[in-house]
Amino acid sequence: MAPIDTGLVLAQPFFLCSLILISIGWFITFIGACTIGSSVRLVWVDIFYNLFLVLGVTLAVATQAVRNYRLVILTFLAGGLSLLFICIDDMINIHYSKTSAVGSGLIFQSLVIIFWVVFFGAEEDSLAKRSIDGYTIPRTPGAAGPASGMIAAPDQHQSPLENLSSVVVAPSADYAYKARALYSYEANPEDSNELSFTKGDVLDIVDNKGKWWQARKQDGTVGIAPSNYLQLI
Incomplete structure (x- = not known):
């Protein structure tokens, strides 16, 4: 496996923002589920499922393994999305103030996972993929992290x-x-x-x-x- 390079995550603003958003949604769901207890067992399944899903996706991006595991990632994203929708439906049907926080966290996560389905599922030449990649921060050779901004075209007029x-x-x-x-x-x-x-x-x-x-x-x-x-x- 290629070495983990966090700069590859930081260099993709769209993915980085989605990672932050799904982490916020996950923590909201986790805290809300802790206050409710074991009465929402399916939500706890979803919490641990999405935790490993986020870690796995981030690891794939940081090791440049997305191309090799694209179908695997999409399969687990589809499973996570289905589980989220079931949990959201359960939370909506329970008229309890604490379940509202759990439901909002689940909705937060589902929106990000829908974006990830497009992010990882779109073909390289598709409009969606080109639009997302257009915001990727170029990295200079040998750099430890992303460049501070968009770099100018390198000079070809060298000796x-x-x-x-x-x-x-x-x-x-x-x-x-x-x-x-x-x-x-x-x-x-x-x-x-x-x-x-x-x-x-x-x-x-x-x-x-x-x-x-x-x-x-x-x-x-x-x-x-x-x-x-x-x-x-």
Whole structure:
């Protein structure tokens, strides 16, 4: 498993906000259920289910494993949403002031999980996915966390020695990641390994370490690309 990188969570404002909101809803539900006691057993099942759901989803984002576990995540999100709706219906039918707090927390969580279904279920080229990814904060190579703001396009006018890469292209490598091009890039004519691409292109990536990544375009062209022009998705 890839190392946990909290910067990947912090670099996605939409996901980070949804994580905060579902945590608030979970704590409201938990505190409300504590005041009621064991009379709402199904709510307690939902509390522990959603706790592990939130931890699992966050771990998948922080380790860049969403692409590998996408169907698993969507399956558990569907199960969590169904359980939430059942619990919300039970709370509505109980006319008791303390159940109102539990119900509001459950509704809070259900709204976030509906967003997560779209967030994780949308195809890469869909309008919803492009809109969400458009707010992702680009990260510079080697940075420990997200950039403080949107960065300007890197300068391509470097000296040949500065722009040459020592990465060896292996066409048969396993492309485990995907990245979207933040800017267009024109390959250096002095380095036949470099890959040209345009802003918005989705590339397959072998590894996300170093300043240059081995990448593959949708047409099958293989080469290396500067990592500060790309954003993992």
